[in-house]
Amino acid sequence: MNLARGDGEIDAMENLFAADGYAKAFDGKERRHTIQPVPKVTFTDPAGQKKVVEAESGQTLLAIATDHDIPMEHACGGNGFCTTCLCHVRGDVSAVNDREEAMGMEGEERLGCQVTVQGDAEVDLMG
Numbered sequence: 001m002n003l004a005r006g007d008g009e010i011d012a013m014e015n016l017f018a019a020d021g022y023a024k025a026f027d028g029k030e031r032r033h034t035i036q037p038v039p040k041v042t043f044t045d046p047a048g049q050k051k052v053v054e055a056e057s058g059q060t061l062l063a064i065a066t067d068h069d070i071p072m073e074h075a076c077g078g079n080g081f082c083t084t085c086l087c088h089v090r091g092d093v094s095a096v097n098d099r100e101e102a103m104g105m106e107g108e109e110r111l112g113c114q115v116t117v118q119g120d121a122e123v124d125l126m127g
């Protein structure tokens, strides 16, 4: 099944569901369909090797790295207390959170376990 659908295909699906008893889910309110691009995250290791992977919006960098066998230390289990996941990050990611502020992160310095992607991002791994 092709998951990248245009508005026409979505409307056709909704009509199909409505005819099948799901009309209350489509109560006549105007809908806006947006297809979100899949975030691409580029990890660069300390030797300069790059690996580009696709991620889900809202995933942490640590989760993305783990899913793709990219080494990222996480001694505290991803709870924001150890800084072993320290990396430099650029791109469409979440703002620094309270946990990162408490750990003194500033500029591109971020905790991989606390940063979530919202779009494309570049990550320089520290070791």
Ligand code: FES
Pocket (backbone or CB within 6 Å): 073, 074, 075, 076, 077, 078, 079, 080, 081, 082, 083, 084, 085, 086, 111, 112, 113, 114
């Ligand atoms: S894994 Fe410990 S601070 Fe991120």
